[in-house]
Amino acid sequence: xxxxxxxxxxxxxxxxxxxxxxxxxxxxxxxxxxxxxxxxxxxxxxxxxxxxxxxxxxxxxxxxxxxxxxxxxxxxxxxxxxxxxxxxxxxxxxxxxxxxxxxxxxxxxxxxxxxxxxxxxxxxxxxxxxxxxxxxxxxxxxxxxxxxxxxxxxxxxxxxxxxxxxxxxxxxxxxxxxxxxxxxxxxxxxxxxxxxxxxxxxxxxxxxxxxxxxxxxxxxxxxxxxxxxxxxxxxxxxxxxxxxxxxxxxxxxxxxxxxxxxxxxxxxxxxxxxxxxxxxxxxxxxxxxxxxxxxxxxxxxxxxxxxxxxxxxxxxxxxxxxxxxxxxxxxxxxxxxxxxxxxxxxxxxxxxxxxxxxxxxxxxxxxxxxxxxxxxxxxxxxxxxxxxxxxxxxxxxxxxxxxxxxxxxxxxxxxxxxxxxxxxxxxxxxxxxxxxxxxxxxxxxxxxxxxxxxxxxxxxxxxxxxxxxxxxxxxxxxxxxxxxxxxxxxxxxxxxxxx
Amino acid sequence: xxxxxxxxxxxxxxxxxxxxxxxxxxxxxxxxxxxxxxxxxxxxxxxxxxxxxxxxxxxxxxxxxxxxxxxxxxxxxxxxxxxxxxxxxxxxxxxxxxxxxxxxxxxxxxxxxxxxxxxxxxxxxxxxxxxxxxxxxxxxxxxxxxxxxxxxxxxxxxxxxxxxxxxxxxxxxxxxxxxxxxxxxxxxxxxxxxxxxxxxxxxxxxxxxxxxxxxxxxxxxxxxxxxxxxxxxxxxxxxxxxxxxxxxxxxxxxxxxxxxxxxxxxxxxxxxxxxxxxxxxxx
Numbered sequence: 001x002x003x004x005x006x007x008x009x010x011x012x013x014x015x016x017x018x019x020x021x022x023x024x025x026x027x028x029x030x031x032x033x034x035x036x037x038x039x040x041x042x043x044x045x046x047x048x049x050x051x052x053x054x055x056x057x058x059x060x061x062x063x064x065x066x067x068x069x070x071x072x073x074x075x076x077x078x079x080x081x082x083x084x085x086x087x088x089x090x091x092x093x094x095x096x097x098x099x100x101x102x103x104x105x106x107x108x109x110x111x112x113x114x115x116x117x118x119x120x121x122x123x124x125x126x127x128x129x130x131x132x133x134x135x136x137x138x139x140x141x142x143x144x145x146x147x148x149x150x151x152x153x154x155x156x157x158x159x160x161x162x163x164x165x166x167x168x169x170x171x172x173x174x175x176x177x178x179x180x181x182x183x184x185x186x187x188x189x190x191x192x193x194x195x196x197x198x199x200x201x202x203x204x205x206x207x208x209x210x211x212x213x214x215x216x217x218x219x220x221x222x223x224x225x226x227x228x229x230x231x232x233x234x235x236x237x238x239x240x241x242x243x244x245x246x247x248x249x250x251x252x253x254x255x256x257x258x259x260x261x262x263x264x265x266x267x268x269x270x271x272x273x274x275x276x277x278x279x280x281x282x283x284x285x286x287x288x289x290x291x292x293x294x295x296x297x298x299x300x301x302x303x304x305x306x307x308x309x310x311x312x313x314x315x316x317x318x319x320x321x322x323x324x325x326x327x328x329x330x331x332x333x334x335x336x337x338x339x340x341x342x343x344x345x346x347x348x349x350x351x352x353x354x355x356x357x358x359x360x361x362x363x364x365x366x367x368x369x370x371x372x373x374x375x376x377x378x379x380x381x382x383x384x385x386x387x388x389x390x391x392x393x394x395x396x397x398x399x400x401x402x403x404x405x406x407x408x409x410x411x412x413x414x415x416x417x418x419x420x421x422x423x424x425x426x427x428x429x430x431x432x433x434x435x436x437x438x439x440x441x442x443x444x445x446x447x448x449x450x451x452x453x454x455x456x457x458x459x460x461x462x463x464x465x466x467x468x469x470x471x472x473x474x475x476x477x478x479x480x481x482x483x484x485x486x487x488x489x490x491x492x493x494x495x496x497x498x499x
Numbered sequence: 500x501x502x503x504x505x506x507x508x509x510x511x512x513x514x515x516x517x518x519x520x521x522x523x524x525x526x527x528x529x530x531x532x533x534x535x536x537x538x539x540x541x542x543x544x545x546x547x548x549x550x551x552x553x554x555x556x557x558x559x560x561x562x563x564x565x566x567x568x569x570x571x572x573x574x575x576x577x578x579x580x581x582x583x584x585x586x587x588x589x590x591x592x593x594x595x596x597x598x599x600x601x602x603x604x605x606x607x608x609x610x611x612x613x614x615x616x617x618x619x620x621x622x623x624x625x626x627x628x629x630x631x632x633x634x635x636x637x638x639x640x641x642x643x644x645x646x647x648x649x650x651x652x653x654x655x656x657x658x659x660x661x662x663x664x665x666x667x668x669x670x671x672x673x674x675x676x677x678x679x680x681x682x683x684x685x686x687x688x689x690x691x692x693x694x695x696x697x698x699x700x701x702x703x704x705x706x707x708x709x710x711x712x713x714x715x716x717x718x719x720x721x722x723x724x725x726x727x728x729x730x731x732x733x734x735x736x737x738x739x740x741x742x743x744x745x746x747x748x749x750x751x752x753x754x755x756x757x758x759x760x761x762x763x764x765x766x767x768x769x770x771x772x773x774x775x776x777x778x779x780x781x782x
Contacts, residue, residue: 205586205717205719206717207536207539207544207583207584207586208539215717215721243584244500244584244585244586245522245586246586246587246589246719249526249587249588249589249719250522250523250526250586250587250588251522251526252526270721271721272720272721273720273721273723273735273738274721274722274723276723276726276733282733283726283727283728283733283749283752283756284752284755285755285756285758285759286759288724289722289723289724291721291722291723292716292722292723292724295716295717295721295722296716300543300544300716301540301541304541307541308541308543309538309541309542309543309568309569310542310543310544310716311543311760311763313759313760313763314763384755385751385752385755385756386755432719432720432721433720433738434719434720434738437591437738
């Protein structure tokens with residue numbers, strides 16, 4: 001993919017838009033199919049290697065309207081079924097064609113309260129854009145309508161107008177609901193429950209809000225001002241926020257109901273302890289979990305060396321182990337922190353990588369090297385206990401495993417040495433043990449994830465859970481989907497006991 | 500947010516502070532710690548042990564030594580100032596029961612976290628032997644409090660300026676050699692001290708707890724920065740600890756990990772100093 005700057009992209013779009021606008025209501029599917037997919041304008045890869053600013057710049061109006069015209073407005077609307085929160089996608093897209101962005105955002109917000117976050121970080125290519133009729137007709141999912149980019153466009157449009165609509169809140173019921181964790185699941189529950197007039201308090205363990213969207217997803221992919229905006233909206237709705245409060249420690253979970261008068265609780269504490277490989281040398285200095293590396297850089301602002309007090313390791317040669325979005329985030333952050341070479345080491349091939357294609361493409365543009373069919377065998381330290389190299393093994397793909405992906409099989413005697421000074425392990429998380437450790441009544445599965453029923457209710461009455469603490473490591477939108485379901489259950493529970 | 504209610508300088512680099520934190524005071528148990536920041540935007544999160552708590556006043560006591568930027572900044576806070584981030588109590592509480600006789604070893608600033616554990620062990624009906632030590636007399640803290648708690652107390656300094664001239668391991672060994680050896684040892688202090696205390700008790704088969712103070716970021720089981728090797732397995736100080744079986748901890752690795760950022764810190768101090776010189780020079 002050759003890099004085109006924003007001006008080139010906009011000029012191309014403008015020309016086409018003028019061609020299609022006069023006939024926009026008469027476009028036949030075959031005409032729409034000929035409109036080229038609008039590429040996302042992005043920062044020049046060479047420039048962005050040394051800044052933390054957002055990489056994807058967002059569609060311009062011309063691009064958005066043109067991309068919207070690509071939608072076939074087909075009858076069966078498979079995209080809606082592909083969306084975890086079932087946004088009426090064709091309808092909001094039609095409003096974009098007509099320049100009615102207010103109506104477009106109103107439709108999205110009916111079911112998705114955090115569109116500017118989802119428009120940026122949702123894996124649309126495996127959700128709404130996967131079954132897209134246009135993509136199917138063109139026999140390429142990458143040529144589906146860019147629903148996510150359009151969602152982001154209208155969400156950004158609304159924010160830029162400075163008139164973000166505050167959802168209506170029903171009269172106060174006086175019933176208190178506690179939300180544990182301010183990540184995507186928690187924020188959604190807070191909004192939906194508050195809308196019914198309940199007294200909502202969010203408890204956050206960190207000193208800043210947003211959960212994984214703040215500490216995990218880097219600024220260059222999801223800027224903090226976007227998160228701040230969403231939290232500001234919640235506060236304007238009257239949601240109360242308490243930071244530096246660890247439920248399970250500062251207060252026992254059940255005490256929130258027994259002592260503090262909460263009628264219901266939602267647990268959205270997110271993913272927990274990072275997994276390690278269990279190989280020799282993993283506790284050497286210079287081996288980090290992606291969680292730690294990203295938290296230092298993002299939340300603790302260690303990226304701003306000389307400003308922030310929290311240090312971050314100085315690396316020249318970095319290996320990132322893993323192939324998911326978190327691995328991409330960590331690798332791209334390492335580049336921005338000044339590493340000379342960053343290698344992503346993954347034991348399968350690019351096809352099996354769970355990371356979003358767009359993130360992989362961005363990582364490649366930024367000069368990150370991908371080492372497929374390789375994995376760490378042991379980490380080698382110097383005499384002071386610091387990482388100096390990694391011994392790796394080569395793999396080949398064998399039969400498919402339970403997940404349907406072909407299983408990586410080690411090639412005997414294929415060991416080789418990779419010289420690195422830093423290793424970032426991004427192979428997933430276990431569940432957070434804090435609440436289950438201190439609340440033995442709460443049922444968890446063998447991985448420590450909280451067990452819930454179809455209404456997100458836990459084994460304890462009035463306590464609900466959702467997001468990564470239930471799912472294991474998943475996505476923002478899936479967490480939000482669970483949050484919506486939990487909010488419905490909580491609202492139902494509280495409504496029924498009105499009289 | 501927590502208001503500073505009281506501040507006292509205990510020695511050249513050691514400070515005691517009482518912070519307004521009614522919820523933490525209510526929930527905390529011996530062995531637990533807090534995390535604080537002196538600046539919510541750019542500050543580092545550092546773990547400090549809770550030395551005491553007063554539920555009536557709604558306060559906790561922390562005792563800390565100035566060792567870096569954050570502890571220095573904290574030492575500049577005065578009565579009435581607000582510590583912007585204070586979160587806790589974190590970590591698993593010490594398991595308290597009547598063991599029989601318990602020997603507690605506190606070294607330097609480690610005497611502070613030993614205090615509430617000693618208190619709880621005494622209340623549980625244990626015969627309490629305390630060994631407290633410091634490099635030199637003026638670095639010795641909580642002598643009165645610990646003397647009051649102990650059935651026997653041994654004070655030592657490395658330089659002999661007060662009490663017995665010895666490292667804490669010497670009296671510890673003598674106590675282990677007694678006919679009635681202690682049922683439990685708890686040792687808190689610099690990693691090297693804990694390592695050698697554990698080596699001292701090992702031949703006697705005395706169960707020995709150590710309380711680890713590693714580098715942490717979140718302190719709630721998310722980042723994994725605080726991991727230590729215990730019995731060959733990675734354990735997380737914030738949620739599995741801070742107390743571990745001292746005979747199973749890989750102290751050498753822990754010490755190396757504690758020093759991960761030493762060079763960077765030194766460099767950052769130098770940079771700041773140079774910056775300051777530039778500013779002053781320009782005036």
